[in-house]
Amino acid sequence: xxxxxxxxxxxxxxxxxxxxxxxxxxxxxxxxxxxxxxxxxxxxxxxxxxxxxxxxxxxxxxxxxxxxxxxxxxxxxxxxxxxxxxxxxxxxxxxxxxxxxxxxxxxxxxxxxxxxxxxxxxxxxxxxxxxxxxxxxxxxxxxxxxxxxxxxxxxxxxxxxxxxxxxxxxxxxxxxxxxxxxxxxxxxxxxxxxxxxxxxxxxxxxxxxxxxxxxxxxxxxxxxxxxxxxxxxxxxxxxxxxxxx
Amino acid sequence: xxxxxxxxxxxxxxxxxxxxxxxxxxxxxxxxxxxxxxxxxxxxxxxxxxxxxxxxxxxxxxxxxxxxxxxxxxxxxxxxxxxxxxxxxxxxxxxxxxxxxxxxxxxxxxxxxxxxxxxxxxxxxxxxxxxxxxxxxxxxxxxxxxxxxxxxxxxxxxxxxxxxxxxxxxxxxxxxxxxxxxxxxxxxxxxxxxxxxxxxxxxxxxxxxxxxxxxxxxxxxxxxxxxxxxxxxxxxxxxxxxxxxxxxxxxxxxxxxxxxxxxxxxxxxxxxxxxxxxxxxxxxxxxxxxxxxxxxxxxxxxxxxxxxxxxxxxxxxxxxxxxxxxxxxxxxxxxxxxxxxxxxxxxxxxxxxxxxxxxxxxxxxxxxxxxxxxxxxxxxxxxxxxxxxxxxxxxxxxxxxxxxxxxxxxxxxxxxxxxxxxxxxxxxxxxxxxxxxxxxxxxxxxxxxxxxxxxxxxxxxxxxxxxxxxxxxxxxxxxxxxxxxxxxxxxxxxxxxxxxxxxxxxxxxxxxxxxxxxxxxxxxxxxxxxxxxxxxxxxxxxxxxxxxxxxxxxxxxx
Numbered sequence: 001x002x003x004x005x006x007x008x009x010x011x012x013x014x015x016x017x018x019x020x021x022x023x024x025x026x027x028x029x030x031x032x033x034x035x036x037x038x039x040x041x042x043x044x045x046x047x048x049x050x051x052x053x054x055x056x057x058x059x060x061x062x063x064x065x066x067x068x069x070x071x072x073x074x075x076x077x078x079x080x081x082x083x084x085x086x087x088x089x090x091x092x093x094x095x096x097x098x099x100x101x102x103x104x105x106x107x108x109x110x111x112x113x114x115x116x117x118x119x120x121x122x123x124x125x126x127x128x129x130x131x132x133x134x135x136x137x138x139x140x141x142x143x144x145x146x147x148x149x150x151x152x153x154x155x156x157x158x159x160x161x162x163x164x165x166x167x168x169x170x171x172x173x174x175x176x177x178x179x180x181x182x183x184x185x186x187x188x189x190x191x192x193x194x195x196x197x198x199x200x201x202x203x204x205x206x207x208x209x210x211x212x213x214x215x216x217x218x219x220x221x222x223x224x225x226x227x228x229x230x231x232x233x234x235x236x237x238x239x240x241x242x243x244x245x
Numbered sequence: 246x247x248x249x250x251x252x253x254x255x256x257x258x259x260x261x262x263x264x265x266x267x268x269x270x271x272x273x274x275x276x277x278x279x280x281x282x283x284x285x286x287x288x289x290x291x292x293x294x295x296x297x298x299x300x301x302x303x304x305x306x307x308x309x310x311x312x313x314x315x316x317x318x319x320x321x322x323x324x325x326x327x328x329x330x331x332x333x334x335x336x337x338x339x340x341x342x343x344x345x346x347x348x349x350x351x352x353x354x355x356x357x358x359x360x361x362x363x364x365x366x367x368x369x370x371x372x373x374x375x376x377x378x379x380x381x382x383x384x385x386x387x388x389x390x391x392x393x394x395x396x397x398x399x400x401x402x403x404x405x406x407x408x409x410x411x412x413x414x415x416x417x418x419x420x421x422x423x424x425x426x427x428x429x430x431x432x433x434x435x436x437x438x439x440x441x442x443x444x445x446x447x448x449x450x451x452x453x454x455x456x457x458x459x460x461x462x463x464x465x466x467x468x469x470x471x472x473x474x475x476x477x478x479x480x481x482x483x484x485x486x487x488x489x490x491x492x493x494x495x496x497x498x499x500x501x502x503x504x505x506x507x508x509x510x511x512x513x514x515x516x517x518x519x520x521x522x523x524x525x526x527x528x529x530x531x532x533x534x535x536x537x538x539x540x541x542x543x544x545x546x547x548x549x550x551x552x553x554x555x556x557x558x559x560x561x562x563x564x565x566x567x568x569x570x571x572x573x574x575x576x577x578x579x580x581x582x583x584x585x586x587x588x589x590x591x592x593x594x595x596x597x598x599x600x601x602x603x604x605x606x607x608x609x610x611x612x613x614x615x616x617x618x619x620x621x622x623x624x625x626x627x628x629x630x631x632x633x634x635x636x637x638x639x640x641x642x643x644x645x646x647x648x649x650x651x652x653x654x655x656x657x658x659x660x661x662x663x664x665x666x667x668x669x670x671x672x673x674x675x676x677x678x679x680x681x682x683x684x685x686x687x688x689x690x691x692x693x694x695x696x697x698x699x700x701x702x703x704x705x706x707x708x709x710x711x712x713x714x715x716x717x718x719x720x721x722x723x724x725x726x727x728x729x730x731x732x733x734x735x736x737x738x739x740x741x742x743x744x745x746x747x748x749x750x751x752x753x754x755x756x757x758x759x760x761x762x763x764x765x766x767x768x769x770x771x772x773x774x775x776x777x778x779x780x781x782x783x784x785x786x787x788x789x790x791x792x793x794x795x796x797x798x799x800x801x802x803x
Contacts, residue, residue, distance in 0.1 A: 100556030
């Protein structure tokens with residue numbers, strides 16, 4: 001469903017992303033991990049079509065992001081770490097705007113109402129977004145991204161600002177979406193959440209994808225039985241691994 | 246912290262702001278066009294208009310020449326006061342001010358730090374008054390000392406207006422104990438600016454003055470800074486040093502007093518009261534359900550466009566309903582128009598109106614272009630939302646253009662209709678005017694696209710303290726539309742000549758009353774609008790492509 005094919009992005013001669021390749025299957029929940037500055041956001045921006053790769057290609061289903069961006073983007077939802085919402089719209093107006101932007105039929109709005117209820121936003125949905133807390137903005141932005149029924153959903157730190165209940169609801173919704181065949185890539189620093197949620201993980205460092213697989217596969221590769229957090233530190237900081245050893 | 250230390254800190258702050266500003270500028274053709282060619286074109290246009298009108302009056306009575314200086318100073322000064330109030334308001338209410346407020350700085354330091362960025366662009370307006378003052382000096386055979394005096398008078402006038410604007414905004418901010426929304430502050434400030442223009446006119450409108458000099462330069466206007474400046478220039482041009490010195494001293498005193506009062510208010514109240522400035526706008530309670538798009542797609546103007554464009558335009562129009570202060574410029578332009586229309590023209594030459602009308606036309610279109618500016622400015626980080634959606638850059642530009650075109654067209658046509666009624670314009674001429682106005686406004690709004698894209702501050706986190714939607718200097722670059730509007734005004738007058746019987750602003754064009762004027766004028770006007778529109782569109786597309794690339798590739802959104 002999502003194919004990143006040897007992606008390279010160079011800024012002023014520096015490789016921010018260097019030959020990153022992976023394929024996500026339909027209904028897969030993929031954890032995209034890495035320390036700050038590893039190249040995760042740059043990779044996600046290439047996946048969303050915001051940045052043009054220096055070389056390589058992105059496929060969303062049968063559509064190339066470079067050759068037919070409109071078709072590819074129609075199947076894609078993107079939620080960055082900072083919620084992208086229009087402060088002078090109400091929650092419901094924002095949802096309607098997103099539905100109209102993607103030219104969706106009216107029945108998606110019924111689904112949006114259900115999401116409003118799940119995220120306990122129904123009472124605030126007619127208030128202007130400028131009065132929302134960060135977590136509420138994050139929720140309404142996510143609902144907005146779900147209105148066009150994306151086949152691939154890219155989430156950058158989606159749990160930032162969410163209260164524990166909101167985070168739980170998000171996890172449940174993501175799992176539900178995966179069971180409906182939606183492919184999800186989630187970038188996060190919260191490794192326990194990634195461990196709990198993700199089918200596979202990819203770990204980026206200094207522009208390279210240095211590890212890719214299920215937790216069991218990675219444990220086998222690195223000869224450890226540690227959880228994802230320890231495994232992450234071991235992979236991204238060999239010095240620490242040596243120190244611990 | 247001592248005054249000296251604060252001054253040092255302020256210079257340090259400006260150094261960092263300049264550093265950030267230079268890093269956000271890329272030397273591309275479009276930027277050279279916008280930052281160098283456009284300002285030069287504005288200056289050339291204003292010089293041509295001012296000098297030719299003044300030289301044309303070389304043999305006219307001295308009262309008429311003085312009246313021209315006074316009216317130009319009054320009209321331009323009123324416009325400048327309005328701009329200053331909005332600039333100061335934007336600067337003071339800009340987020341995030343917490344960094345400055347949390348630091349151990351006094352209120353006056355915060356005020357100066359906020360205004361430092363705006364001062365340069367505001368003072369550029371003084372240069373626009375120079376050609377008229379120099380031409381006046383030439384026809385009056387003024388002594389050599391007149392020219393430096395004219396420069397001082399202009400600079401002092403602009404400085405006084407800025408100080409008064411600052412004082413007005415601070416006074417509004419500090420009065421009362423109620424919560425102040427940005428919206429209400431904008432409304433009150435604009436009301437005060439309008440009152441400054443209207444009240445003197447009401448005072449003078451008893452028995453209509455027959456002599457221009459006894460009108461605008463009369464005692465009722467003497468307290469207005471721009472009239473003080475005009476008095477200094479007029480007296481200096483006539484070689485009356487003593488008479489010229491008095492208004493200069495008065496101006497300097499007014500400026501010093503306003504500055505001192507503003508600093509006093511800032512020191513006492515700024516930290517406490519600036520927190521009262523809150524986001525304005527209230528949404529009505531909805532139906533409790535997400536409304537479907539059915540029933541909303543019937544807007545005639547939007548029907549030919551794609552669903553994405555319709556969605557973006559509706560989104561921006563909804564926002565505009567919540568932030569009506571962006572329409573205040575239109576109200577000011579009508580008041581300004583009224584002041585000019587009510588001004589007595591003893592010679593019936595049209596020269597007085599001729600000098601000030603270009604400012605009016607610029608003001609009307611300037612008001613509409615603030616909408617385009619803010620429409621790009623509000624996207625900021627949200628531009629990522631649009632760029633990651635299946636929406637082309639062309640659709641985004643079309644949506645922004647339509648968003649501005651709707652209210653601008655509505656307002657301009659309304660103003661034209663009202664003045665057609667007041668002026669008892671024949672019906673056929675009124676219809677032609679309405680039609681001509683439509684494509685003139687369409688061309689102007691298209692032409693404003695590149696200015697709007699370059700003027701909108703998309704990246705607040707990089708801009709640090711200057712986290713406002715619209716850069717202060719953007720208003721000046723919008724004046725580059727003046728030549729287009731003046732040309733269109735000439736063509737309008739040319740084509741209207743047979744219908745309204747001649748006379749008026751561009752009288753030199755009104756050679757004959759034959760009907761071929763209509764066809765030629767309309768054809769030429771359409772051609773000019775199409776040409777301007779295509780230049781605006783292609784430059785705007787390039788500016789947008791460059792801007793979005795710059796934002797994403799520089800990582801400024803991170």
